[in-house]
Amino acid sequence: MRKSVLFIIALIAVATTASAQKFALIDMEYILKNIPAYEQSTEQLNQVSKKWQSEVEALGKQAQELYKKYQSETAKLSEAQRTKREEEIVAKEKETAELKRLYFGPEGELLKQRESLMKPIQDEIYNAVKVISEAQGYAVVVDRASAASIIFASPRIDISNEVLSKLGYSN
Helix, strand or coil: CCCCHHHHHHHHHHHHHCCCCEEEEECHHHHHHCCHHHHHHHHHHHHHHHHHHHHHHHHHHHHHHHHHHHHHHHHHCCHHHHHHHHHHHHHHHHHHHHHHHHHHCCCCHHHHHHHHHHHHHHHHHHHHHHHHHHHHCEEEEEECCCCCCCCCCCHHHECHHHHHHHCCCCC
16 A cells, blocks of 8 residues: 555646646545454454464563573583474474474465455445446545655545545444
8 A cells, every 4th residue: 555755746736737636635544443344353353363463472472491401400411302392392392493484484374364354344435436436437535644755735626525425434
């Protein structure tokens, strides 16, 4: 959803050189806060994230306990026993890192769940914006929540409430 500053400036420059183009703004954060399914999805993601984080922390704690036990007993262990314990500790640390990557990595389960829960909501919003834009003749609709280069925009061109209305949510 992030647009580069240059891209937005280029869009505005092209639109202003063409005949009188119409612009509109939406505030995606405002829209999402007013959609109950988004709030429910966010809560669901928070719950699963906490559960998974607890699992990762529990494994990490097991690795720490293995290490502490190893440290306290290292003087009594033979070389072979020390090597075996060190391998157990490393294996537990790797298991922890792998679980963390599986849940929270760039292609992890949390990202997959977020996409599966949020994509339908985002698609619905996009379709509503598209219908409104085509009906009202807007050439460009910019998300004021993600367009950092907008210093001022008239509230008259903000169609966020219209989008919510189109989605069946009144404010």
